[in-house]
Amino acid sequence: WDEPDPPPPALPCVRALAIRDISDAAPSAGCRLMGPSGICVVRLEIPPAWFTPSQVKKRPLEGTLPPVEVYYSIIPMEGAGQECPSIVNEPWRAQSANVGPLGGLGMGLGGQWSTIEDGGLQDMLKAGSVETSVGTVSAKGEMLQLDENLDVLVPPSPVRLGKTVAFGIYMRTDSNKDQFTLRVWFQSGINFLAVKPSSRVAWEIKQEMAPGSSSLAVICQRK
Known part of the structure; x- marks a missing residue:
């Protein structure tokens, strides 16, 4: 100017x-x-x-x-x-x-x-x-093995104060599990927002969390 x-x-x-x-x-x-x-x-x-x-x-x-x-x-x-x-x-x-x-x-x-x-x-x-293109977009973060059935995608760190982050849960293709439960513990100052299933047709998702609790249980059942 x-x-x-x-x-x-x-x-x-x-x-x-x-x-x-x-x-x-x-x-x-x-x-x-x-x-x-x-x-x-x-x-x-x-x-x-x-x-x-x-x-x-x-x-x-x-x-x-x-x-x-x-x-x-x-x-x-x-x-x-x-x-x-x-x-x-x-x-x-x-x-x-x-x-x-x-x-x-x-x-x-x-x-x-x-x-x-x-x-x-x-x-x-x-x-x-x-320039625009189509194709598979790789998720950002580090993939960690939870057990022989599940992997967890951990978002990049550090995380800024007030930022919303998401953790991805992936079932291995060779797993034959029809049900599993995830238990999550988080520190004071962290607020849990929601569980978003990638396929509501294939999985039924329920979550249990007591008011004021710092832990969460997510029950996943294959339909």
């Missing part, structure tokens, strides 16, 4: 788009530039369907998908509260008419307002590309 300490009303918004195909609705998000450096963070949520090979018009190579292009533009605040326009969080769609990111006009690279054609991308700046 050119000014060393720009006044808050002078800082505009940033709108970011994630585009895979010009014919698809593009995720959009925005934020207002803040602070002396004039920065903010935008979070774009990629649709899960974009990671499904069957949704890709052209058959991709092994494990690869079309890249996601990220564009951004600077737009002014609006309203008495000086907030980002609501349009910044609405999906972007290419239009044949001269319609820009704000619904009518768009800001050109020179800072002047100009009509937008061809869907409006030529008046936006490209931030970069994100």
Whole structure:
């Protein structure tokens, strides 16, 4: 930002788009530039369907998908509260008419307002590309053998205060056990949240925990 300490009303918004195909609705998000450096963070949520090979018009190579292009533009605040326009969080769609990111006009690279054609991308700046792929994602952590039937995936350490962590329980493929019970003890200051079975169809899960107790029993029964 050119000014060393720009006044808050002078800082505009940033709108970011994630585009895979010009014919698809593009995720959009925005934020207002803040602070002396004039920065903010935008979070774009990629649709899960974009990671499904069957949704890709052209058959991709092994494990690869079309890249996601990220564009951004600077737009002014609006309203008495000086907030980002609501349009910044609405999906972007290419239009044949001269319609820009704000619904009518768009800001050109020179800072002047100009009509937008061809869907409006030529008046936006490209931030970069994100490569996407499909395949097996390896779990993070260390796998420890509990016994001849079960393994436990321990999350990476150290664990930050207030962070939620998960422990994965895996049954070995050569195990023929139909039932087992896990007993967990935890120290003061640690709160247990929930047990989430990977397959409710194959396993029935029950948990026993007395109020105020620092131990938990999880009973797993194969259906």
